[in-house]
Amino acid sequence: MNAPSPALVAPRPERLRLVGQRRQLLAVMHQRLMFGMLVYAGIVAIIALRLLYLAAFGDHAGRKEGLTSYIPERGDIVDRNGDPLARTIDAWTIAIHPNKVIGDKLALARRLAQLMPEYSEEQYFALLKSNKTFFYLRRRASPGLVEAVNAIGEPGLAIQREPDRLYPQTSLAAHVIGYTDIDGHGVAGMERAFDGELAASATRGQPLMLSIDSRIQQALEHELLNAMNHFSAIGAAGVVMDVRTGEVLAMTSLPEVNPNLPGAATPEARFNRATQGVYELGSTFKPFTVAMAMDSGTIKSFGQQYNCPHELHVYGHIVHDTHPFGRICTVAEIMEESSNIGTAQIADQLGTSRQKAWLQKMGFTGPVPIELKERGRALTPGSRWGPFETMTVGFGQGIAVAPLQLAMGYATLFNGGVYHPPTLLKVGPNHPLPPGKRVFSEDTSYRMRALLRLVVMKGTGKKADAPGYRVGGKTGTAQKLINGHYSNTINITSFAGVFPMDEPRYVIVAMLDEPKATKETYGFTTAGWNVAPVVSGTIGRIAPMLGVQPDMNREPDMSQVLPFVHETKE
Amino acid sequence: MSSRSFRSVFMVATCAGAALGCYMVSLRVASERAQLEAVETRIVLAQRDMRVLQTEIGTRGRLSQLERWNAGAFALGAPSAEQFLKGGFELARLARPEHKVDFEAPVVLASAPVPVRPPVVGQPDTGDSGVAAAAVAPSALLHEASLKTETREVPARTVVALPLTAAKSTDRPATSAKPAKNPSVGKPDLAAAQPKKPVAKPAQAAAKKSVDKPALVTAQAVTRPVRIAKVDPLAPLPAKHSKGLTAEK
Numbered sequence: 001m002n003a004p005s006p007a008l009v010a011p012r013p014e015r016l017r018l019v020g021q022r023r024q025l026l027a028v029m030h031q032r033l034m035f036g037m038l039v040y041a042g043i044v045a046i047i048a049l050r051l052l053y054l055a056a057f058g059d060h061a062g063r064k065e066g067l068t069s070y071i072p073e074r075g076d077i078v079d080r081n082g083d084p085l086a087r088t089i090d091a092w093t094i095a096i097h098p099n100k101v102i103g104d105k106l107a108l109a110r111r112l113a114q115l116m117p118e119y120s121e122e123q124y125f126a127l128l129k130s131n132k133t134f135f136y137l138r139r140r141a142s143p144g145l146v147e148a149v150n151a152i153g154e155p156g157l158a159i160q161r162e163p164d165r166l167y168p169q170t171s172l173a174a175h176v177i178g179y180t181d182i183d184g185h186g187v188a189g190m191e192r193a194f195d196g197e198l199a200a201s202a203t204r205g206q207p208l209m210l211s212i213d214s215r216i217q218q219a220l221e222h223e224l225l226n227a228m229n230h231f232s233a234i235g236a237a238g239v240v241m242d243v244r245t246g247e248v249l250a251m252t253s254l255p256e257v258n259p260n261l262p263g264a265a266t267p268e269a270r271f272n273r274a275t276q277g278v279y280e281l282g283s284t285f286k287p288f289t290v291a292m293a294m295d296s297g298t299i300k301s302f303g304q305q306y307n308c309p310h311e312l313h314v315y316g317h318i319v320h321d322t323h324p325f326g327r328i329c330t331v332a333e334i335m336e337e338s339s340n341i342g343t344a345q346i347a348d349q350l351g352t353s354r355q356k357a358w359l360q361k362m363g364f365t366g367p368v369p370i371e372l373k374e375r376g377r378a379l380t381p382g383s384r385w386g387p388f389e390t391m392t393v394g395f396g397q398g399i400a401v402a403p404l405q406l407a408m409g410y411a412t413l414f415n416g417g418v419y420h421p422p423t424l425l426k427v428g429p430n431h432p433l434p435p436g437k438r439v440f441s442e443d444t445s446y447r448m449r450a451l452l453r454l455v456v457m458k459g460t461g462k463k464a465d466a467p468g469y470r471v472g473g474k475t476g477t478a479q480k481l482i483n484g485h486y487s488n489t490i491n492i493t494s495f496a497g498v499f500p501m502d503e504p505r506y507v508i509v510a511m512l513d514e515p516k517a518t519k520e521t522y523g524f525t526t527a528g529w530n531v532a533p534v535v536s537g538t539i540g541r542i543a544p545m546l547g548v549q550p551d552m553n554r555e556p557d558m559s560q561v562l563p564f565v566h567e568t569k570e
Numbered sequence: 571m572s573s574r575s576f577r578s579v580f581m582v583a584t585c586a587g588a589a590l591g592c593y594m595v596s597l598r599v600a601s602e603r604a605q606l607e608a609v610e611t612r613i614v615l616a617q618r619d620m621r622v623l624q625t626e627i628g629t630r631g632r633l634s635q636l637e638r639w640n641a642g643a644f645a646l647g648a649p650s651a652e653q654f655l656k657g658g659f660e661l662a663r664l665a666r667p668e669h670k671v672d673f674e675a676p677v678v679l680a681s682a683p684v685p686v687r688p689p690v691v692g693q694p695d696t697g698d699s700g701v702a703a704a705a706v707a708p709s710a711l712l713h714e715a716s717l718k719t720e721t722r723e724v725p726a727r728t729v730v731a732l733p734l735t736a737a738k739s740t741d742r743p744a745t746s747a748k749p750a751k752n753p754s755v756g757k758p759d760l761a762a763a764q765p766k767k768p769v770a771k772p773a774q775a776a777a778k779k780s781v782d783k784p785a786l787v788t789a790q791a792v793t794r795p796v797r798i799a800k801v802d803p804l805a806p807l808p809a810k811h812s813k814g815l816t817a818e819k
Contacts, residue, residue: 055596069613069614069617070614070617070618070621072621083628084624084625084628087621087625089621089622089625090618090622166625166629168625168628168629168632169628169632169633169634170629170632170634171634172632172633172634214633215633218633218634218637222634222637466651467650467651468650468651468652468654469651540648540650541648544648544649544654549654549656550650550651550654551651552651552652
């Protein structure tokens with residue numbers, strides 16, 4: 001119809017011009033139309049394809065993705081047997097929108113005060129009259145209370161479920177597990193150290209398995225708490241560790257904290273004495289000095305003799321003993337009676353550089369090697385590390401380490417001399433045992449067994465003996481540094497024990513901070529009187545759980561040491 | 571003709587039918603899937619509820635709570651090293667009955683008379699004498715010692731020891747007592763045997779009592795020792811024995 005018809009009349013020239021323009025215009029229009037149609041067809045095609053795709057492979061609107069098992073909002077933390085230590089559950093929360101309340105506010109306030117007596121009637125009424133938009137009345141409410149509040153029937157009340165972190169074992173292993181803030185982010189312990197894994201959607205379905213055994217943890221906590229209360233100590237710490245893998249089976253710091261109510265704890269209670277606190281642990285260091293001397297060849301046998309006078313004058317200082325020998329004594333006797341004078345001479349023979357190198361190899365000079373973020377750093381004499389400091393470090397003064405480090409050192413010494421870094425994660429397929437690092441020779445490790453068993457059989461650690469479990473160990477009583485001076489009356493007592501000594505499997509370290517003397521201790525505050533019974537009691541409870549068979553007839557090879565002990569009493 | 575003219579209609583109908591069929595299949599799949607999802611959702615909800623319940627049980631039975639209960643009520647302690655046994659043999663050794671000396675039992679001597687045989691060789695005379703020897707043998711070989719210590723007079727022991735002796739006395743002479751009753755033996759013995767019966771009942775009663783409240787009975791016995799010792803049916807034992815003995819005679 002737009003095609004030009006044959007002209008009957010000669011067209012006027014302007015008209016001819018017009019026809020040419022129209023043609024051009026028409027062509028352009030055709031092009032545009034075609035383009036528009038293509039675009040339209042393309043869009044339709046895309047939509048159709050998308051529809052077909054969705055019909056074939058897509059999900060319908062109500063589909064939830066991959067919901068075949070319940071995945072909590074935050075990963076669980078379980079102990080090595082799979083018992084839950086921390087869980088996130090949906091807890092009921094009761095809140096109120098004061099501006100949406102339509103009922104009688106006074107009656108509502110009265111009813112709320114009856115149900116939740118933490119606030120008074122007036123306070124509830126003031127709250128309802130205020131212009132706040134939202135206010136939590138109770139988090140983690142019990143179902144009974146929720147039902148009662150729901151029965152009020154007030155639309156301004158908001159009752160909802162919120163994920164809430166719950167620690168079923170309450171204060172058990174609280175310093176290891178840690179706790180979360182109100183938004184569910186870890187702020188202490190493993191909750192903090194593994195916050196990313198616990199919160200990430202990819203990993204939170206799998207619980208975080210700790211190396212802690214809750215039964216052993218409970219036994220250790222209970223015994224330590226009893227001792228702490230009995231001796232009126234201001235604090236206590238304890239560690240149980242697997243010698244062969246470096247797994248921490250129990251670790252506690254007292255006073256305890258309830259992770260369900262972390263806000264109620266004092267800063268003192270939140271402080272982790274086992275990893276954060278560093279203490280001069282005293283004589284528990286002496287076995288390391290002897291082992292170093294044996295490994296470097298300065299001690300050939302436990303019969304090697306040293307002069308042990310009543311007091312030792314060295315480098316312008318005087319070294320004292322609690323039970324001075326006043327005679328020549330052997331290495332075995334030095335360890336049995338925990339002689340500072342003897343150990344100081346052994347350390348002096350060893351020399352500063354070798355001592356430093358060894359302590360470094362054992363991890364006693366740096367930060368505590370553990371997953372927790374709350375960890376301290378060992379204090380050493382540093383630049384002042386001279387010959388006298390070498391002596392004092394030899395008997396455990398002038399160097400401050402965390403109780404966990406001490407346990408780690410004993411584990412190294414009795415694991416055939418091989419160091420494994422301590423870990424709070426269960427060693428298994430998901431967390432393989434890292435290769436160890438040799439620190440002491442195997443022979444030294446073997447011979448030290450008899451020496452430490454001697455301390456418990458005949459020496460200062462008699463009260464730590466759990467019959468049948470072949471406990472070996474060393475007591476440590478360190479004077480506490482108060483205002484720059486060592487106090488004569490205020491101590492930190494510790495005991496580092498290993499059992500069974502004929503085939504060492506577990507290390508236990510217990511520490512009491514400022515224990516007081518009681519009638520039963522005859523006024524003594526030394527470790528042999530207050531911490532050693534804790535170790536004995538704990539081992540008596542935990543050894544059967546750990547599969548250590550008691551045997552009254554087995555002992556380590558005591559012929560290494562017994563000939564060198566001078567018996568006076570018997 | 572008609573088929574050709576309706577061909578397009580058939581085509582359309584077939585296409586529509588096929589499309590409808592496809593849609594039905596898809597719908598069916600979707601509904602199955604929705605049901606499956608509903609089940610899965612229920613599973614997940616159940617898992618969540620289980621977690622909540624497990625957590626509640628775990629919290630109520632937490633170790634510190636158990637420890638508190640133990641301290642307050644049960645007072646259980648860790649086993650000591652001696653309580654561990656290495657195997658079945660050690661366990662069996664614990665169950666070995668304790669060897670007890672029964673002071674109440676009469677002293678019995680055994681003496682076998684030398685068989686007096688006619689020194690006739692080649693005549694195996696087993697007939698009479700052998701049978702007679704066998705009949706006499708069990709009781710005749712045993713003789714109670716004539717000297718008796720007055721152990722029975724110890725008042726505290728009497729009542730407790732009673733059931734033991736009574737039981738024993740009935741057990742042992744079962745063989746010897748039988749011949750004692752039936753044979754031709756003596757009326758005088760009946761007189762000796764008679765007091766046994768009335769006495770035996772109090773014995774049982776006493777035995778029952780002693781089972782119920784041994785402490786009480788012994789306490790009473792201590793307060794009045796002599797009377798009990800006399801009335802007390804320790805009699806059955808000597809009576810029987812005397813009977814047995816007499817029966818033999």
